[in-house]
Amino acid sequence: MSTDKPRILVVDDEELLAATIGENLVAEGYDVLVVGDGTSALSELRACEYDLVLLDVMMPGLDGYAVCETLRGERNEVPVLFLTALGALEDRVRGLEAGGDDYLPKPFALKELLLRVAAILRRRSWYAGGADGELTLRFAGAEVDLASYVGRDAGGAEQRLTHKEAMILKCLWERAGAVVSREDILETVWGYEVYPSTRTIDNFIVRLRKRFEPDPERPRHFHTVRGVGYRFTKEPEETP
Amino acid sequence: MASGPTRAFQIAFLVLLVVCIAQVAWWILDEGAHSRDIRDRFASLYQADAAAGEALLASGVPAERVEELMPHLAADSERGALVRPEVLAELYEERNSRLNQYGWEGSFFLLVLLAGMGVILQALRQSTALMQRQQNFLASVSHELKSPLASLKLSAETLLLRKPDAEGTERLAGRMVRDADRLETLVSNLLEVTRLEEGDAAPRPHTQPLLPLVHAAVEQVRPNLEPGVELQLAVPDGLTVHADPEAFRSCVRNLLTNAGKSVAATPSSAGEVRLAVRAAEDAHRIELTVTDEGLGFERAEAARLFDKFYRPGDEMRRRTKGSGLGLYIAKSHAKSHGGSIEAFSDGPGRGAVFTLRWPSEDPRS
Numbered sequence: 001m002s003t004d005k006p007r008i009l010v011v012d013d014e015e016l017l018a019a020t021i022g023e024n025l026v027a028e029g030y031d032v033l034v035v036g037d038g039t040s041a042l043s044e045l046r047a048c049e050y051d052l053v054l055l056d057v058m059m060p061g062l063d064g065y066a067v068c069e070t071l072r073g074e075r076n077e078v079p080v081l082f083l084t085a086l087g088a089l090e091d092r093v094r095g096l097e098a099g100g101d102d103y104l105p106k107p108f109a110l111k112e113l114l115l116r117v118a119a120i121l122r123r124r125s126w127y128a129g130g131a132d133g134e135l136t137l138r139f140a141g142a143e144v145d146l147a148s149y150v151g152r153d154a155g156g157a158e159q160r161l162t163h164k165e166a167m168i169l170k171c172l173w174e175r176a177g178a179v180v181s182r183e184d185i186l187e188t189v190w191g192y193e194v195y196p197s198t199r200t201i202d203n204f205i206v207r208l209r210k211r212f213e214p215d216p217e218r219p220r221h222f223h224t225v226r227g228v229g230y231r232f233t234k235e236p237e238e239t240p
Numbered sequence: 241m242a243s244g245p246t247r248a249f250q251i252a253f254l255v256l257l258v259v260c261i262a263q264v265a266w267w268i269l270d271e272g273a274h275s276r277d278i279r280d281r282f283a284s285l286y287q288a289d290a291a292a293g294e295a296l297l298a299s300g301v302p303a304e305r306v307e308e309l310m311p312h313l314a315a316d317s318e319r320g321a322l323v324r325p326e327v328l329a330e331l332y333e334e335r336n337s338r339l340n341q342y343g344w345e346g347s348f349f350l351l352v353l354l355a356g357m358g359v360i361l362q363a364l365r366q367s368t369a370l371m372q373r374q375q376n377f378l379a380s381v382s383h384e385l386k387s388p389l390a391s392l393k394l395s396a397e398t399l400l401l402r403k404p405d406a407e408g409t410e411r412l413a414g415r416m417v418r419d420a421d422r423l424e425t426l427v428s429n430l431l432e433v434t435r436l437e438e439g440d441a442a443p444r445p446h447t448q449p450l451l452p453l454v455h456a457a458v459e460q461v462r463p464n465l466e467p468g469v470e471l472q473l474a475v476p477d478g479l480t481v482h483a484d485p486e487a488f489r490s491c492v493r494n495l496l497t498n499a500g501k502s503v504a505a506t507p508s509s510a511g512e513v514r515l516a517v518r519a520a521e522d523a524h525r526i527e528l529t530v531t532d533e534g535l536g537f538e539r540a541e542a543a544r545l546f547d548k549f550y551r552p553g554d555e556m557r558r559r560t561k562g563s564g565l566g567l568y569i570a571k572s573h574a575k576s577h578g579g580s581i582e583a584f585s586d587g588p589g590r591g592a593v594f595t596l597r598w599p600s601e602d603p604r605s
Contacts, residue, residue: 016391
């Protein structure tokens with residue numbers, strides 16, 4: 001975040017709703033731009049850096065899911081909060097699969113919206129603040145740059161992490177040596193209400209092991225603590 | 241409308257039909273093979289008899305006696321005993337007539353069964369299309385209901401939370417009124433469709449001047465048109481229409497609203513909607529046309545536009561707002577008054593013309 005005011009892009013073809021959301025966010029002290037369709041949203045997001053996008057799903061031309069997928073495909077990891085009249089569970093899952101961070105069905109309560117926005121921005125600044133002031137995480141010869149999500153494993157091979165992988169790594173790294181529950185990870189990385197299931201975390205851990213463990217079957221960094229969660233070890237003692 | 245159980249019944253019946261068809265086909269083949277089998281068995285029995293006849297002849301039994309014992313043989317002391325050719329011919333003939341019978345009867349059964357299958361498949365296809373439209377309807381209605389509702393709720397909450405100054409209050413209240421109008425239109429369309437379908441909306445038409453009806457409809461539509469939509473009227477005085485006033489107004493309203501939405505959804509969000517009325521060539525009708533510079537449509541789509549719940553394109557990326565009910569309502573009203581309605585477009589992006597023909601006087605007089 002370069003400026004002091006977080007920048008938020010509101011994308012919704014419902015002009016009245018978008019205008020009222022925009023005015024409320026301005027009143028909360030955010031820097032806000034409102035656009036009415038997916039294509040303008042993409043060009044705006046390519047041109048400027050935003051801290052959060054509030055994205056409608058059903059829109060003329062390019063729908064919200066497609067906008068989010070395109071962004072992620074371009075490695076643009078700006079947080080996305082879907083706002084939509086589609087509220088079924090499968091729509092929520094679809095939103096998360098498209099790379100969304102949170103999902104708020106219409107109609108929603110104003111305070112709920114403001115809380116979610118604040119929570120996503122808090123997670124973003126938690127992440128951007130680095131771990132103990134460090135923007136590069138180092139452990140046992142491996143390293144990951146939090147800003148670019150690019151790192152290398154102990155063998156020197158390049159690893160391009162996704163935003164969520166990097167957030168989970170940072171969450172574990174900060175609490176290295178302690179047991180971190182799956183719920184804690186969900187809370188820190190995704191925020192509330194969103195999680196499809198705690199199994200999601202297990203899948204992410206499998207991916208991190210593949211990236212950084214010489215032998216993913218016998219992890220030395222990402223230990224499973226049965227029934228609880230995970231424990232991260234920065235510098236494992238050499239095993240003979 | 242095929243509900244779940246009906247559909248399940250149709251599918252079960254279809255499966256039964258397929259099984260029946262397979263059985264009939266198998267029956268034809270099996271009977272064919274069976275009759276051949278019988279023929280061959282008889283033929284070989286006759287041949288065995290012929291051999292026995294030969295043996296009898298050789299042992300000195302007179303030929304006449306052999307023929308008496310086995311009438312299907314022709315016995316002769318010089319040539320021996322042979323199966324009579326006419327007996328063999330009869331055997332073959334009988335088999336062929338059996339085959340014929342199986343062929344004709346079987347094909348008839350097959351034909352009937354296949355026709356039944358066709359009827360059921362057609363019904364299933366129709367009910368699938370309707371289900372698809374209903375799902376679309378559900379998606380679009382929930383979008384159309386929830387969007388203004390979300391906006392209305394948010395504006396009200398903003399009023400409560402922010403306590404804005406007079407100007408801000410007016411702005412928010414204005415938005416709330418527009419959202420409420422949109423909800424009102426949708427709800428009255430839904431109710432109107434329900435009334436039309438339950439048949440308790442039997443029109444009570446009478447002959448009356450056309451101009452005031454058109455003006456009333458225009459005045460109802462005008463406040464809800466997007467700012468870029470320019471409405472032009474060419475309605476001569478002196479024409480009459482034989483109509484239930486609310487039905488006629490609803491028809492005109494829906495045509496105008498549809499044209500307005502179509503124009504608002506173009507990239508420029510601006511354009512003209514022209515309403516013109518003239519006496520039709522058939523002197524007992526008026527012809528009302530609504531011409532717009534909106535999105536237009538493929539020619540093949542023209543008839544489907546009036547289907548209930550029909551909305552062009554993909555629900556997720558819909559350019560126009562609405563529930564897919566307006567044109568259906570307009571067509572229903574026109575039909576119930578002995579009128580007609582049709583749509584024409586030169587293609588996507590080239591606008592559209594909707595033509596409404598309506599009796600100008602009581603057809604019975």
